[in-house]
Amino acid sequence: MRIVSLASGSSGNCTVIVSEHTRLLIDAGLSRRRIIQRLEKILGLLPRIDAILVTHEHSDHISGVGQAARALQCPIYVSEGTAPFVEHMLMGREMVLTFRPGQGFHVRDLFIEPFRIPHDAAEPCGFVIEEESLFAHFNKRIAVATDLGTVTEGIRKRLLACDLVMLESNHDIEMLVNGWYPEDLKQRILSDVGHLSNDVAGQTFRYLAERGRLRTAVLMHLSKNNNYPKLALETVQEYLKGTDVTVAVAPRDRMSALFTV
């Protein structure tokens, strides 16, 4: 599989995943124009996309989903709990398909396992995405988990089987606590249904590197005000010292590097 983040953070999220037969978007929180422009850079003119998977209904994840689905003529997959919030902003010409967290489904040759993540939205989900091959043991798996307030035991277990994990590394705790955000917003971000700190991301990646098959760690959804790419990268790299895991940051407002598993 090949993976590129088109943008990641509170101003918009969209990730492209391409396998031999399938092309997915995770979230569409950019304008249709920007999504198509960036897709054309990677996939050429009139890019074919098979489906858009939605993590949750916050606008930085869905603001462009209706227009993008119409332009790309592909269905939108949302959790049952998220569906009413997404349908509310659609024009009725899009195909909306629902899934339940914990129940996997196929999009062509990809097997998608949605799992529940703790965040202050209706039914937010992360995804493990597996490319099926003749030899199941060697199937490649990636995970996308953003936004989430905490990494539960159940989430850690799911991520153990993944070769590449795109995990939120939202804030540096000290920057957030000492910053200018109002107290209630700070508490929301720090809560179990808020966003992950660089330290928790680093600790999670360490756990996965020691016990699982992690090869590539991608830091997602960095805060504009409470983090720096260099700080997030160095904090997580410190946790991963002595391992051979590659760490990269998904930029807020431009495309990331191309990742391959």
Ligand SMILES: [Zn+2]
């Ligand atoms: Zn978000």
Ligand SMILES: [Zn+2]
């Ligand atoms: Zn959110």
